[in-house]
């Protein structure tokens with residue numbers, strides 16, 4: 377039996393605060409198209425890293441559904457973003473991923489663009505052909521401390537400035553412009569992109585599912601309210617909170633911004649950052665909690681500055697003394713999402729000498745596989761006829777509620 381479909385505005389209105397979304401908002405293809413329109417075309421999205429294109433002539437193309445953009449390092453060292461589409465008959469120019477080029481040449485009829493996007497050669501177009509009007513279309517791009525954010529809309533939200541103001545001082549010591557991608561791994565999760573984000577914004581699931589991550593990750597610091605605990609667990613949590621407060625105060629006094637800054641409902645650009653303590657030796661997210669890379673990032677001279685965490689609506693990042701982890705979330709279809717993880721080290725760090733790739737990547741390789749499994753289960757659940765929206769824990773899943781409130785607000789603000 378197939379009744380009339382509920383409209384997207386009605387679905388959004390029916391979402392109860394404190395609860396997961398109605399199933400259709402995770403499953404339907406028209407909702408997926410609306411999500412792409414609102415969150416991937418009209419908001420700032422994380423697209424990559426300055427060190428994805430370290431040298432002039434390096435290009436890197438990233439696809440968001442049918443829209444491919446290409447990041448290009450010009451001869452002037454500037455990184456620019458263009459739509460990866462030829463101004464002749466629209467052919468795609470660069471294949472997905474990285475390449476090194478002198479110029480960008482369209483494979484179809486060989487129109488040639490320089491690294492600034494200007495059309496420099498178009499065969500047989502006549503003397504009166506205006507090259508100047510046929511350069512590659514620029515995409516709005518902001519380089520925030522080595523993190524590249526793009527906005528496909530001409531009307532780009534201006535509050536990206538808040539992300540910039542907050543993150544520049546936090547990222548400065550890590551000097552990500554002079555990091556390199558030591559390893560990169562893709563995993564396709566069988567779930568809606570919002571389930572991927574939900575999964576990443578809570579650590580309620582960590583103890584039972586992430587033995588490797590839990591060696592260094594402290595779930596308690598991750599939006600966990602000790603008021604939800606009892607007895608010995610509560611006492612332990614209170615003691616930890618006191619320690620964390622002391623550590624945070626020390627870091628701040630030493631000039632390392634650490635406190636949580638959260639831009640959720642009421643803001644256009646969604647982000648949250650906080651410097652977290654790590655468990656055990658507290659140096660890094662590695663199997664033993666110690667630095668994986670002996671050459672520290674950027675200007676870092678200490679390994680005890682915790683983990684600067686940043687979440688946006690399509691990425692999450694950890695910046696530690698020895699390495700950084702940067703994860704981009706790329707929706708593929710209503711129930712499939714590409715999660716691409718990059719591990720960064722100092723550009724001069726030498727593999728096999730300063731770091732061992734297996735040791736560097738072990739924790740998050742394992743964690744990603746575990747999370748993919750959980751997201752797959754969640755998608756199966758929301759697709760089940762018997763699914764009903766369920767309650768978030770107010771002690772451990774507050775950030776999911778604020779994300780979904782933001783999601784509904786932004787959909788409605790964009791006419792849905």
Ligand code: 3BY
Pocket residue numbers: 575576577578579580582586589593598743747
């Ligand atoms: O396991 C996850 O999905 C990540 C790890 C840290 C935060 N979040 C819970």
Ligand code: FES
Pocket residue numbers: 462463464465466467482483484485486487
């Ligand atoms: Fe690119 Fe013709 S479509 S040169």
Ligand code: FE
Pocket residue numbers: 575576581582586743746747
């Ligand atoms: Fe997880």
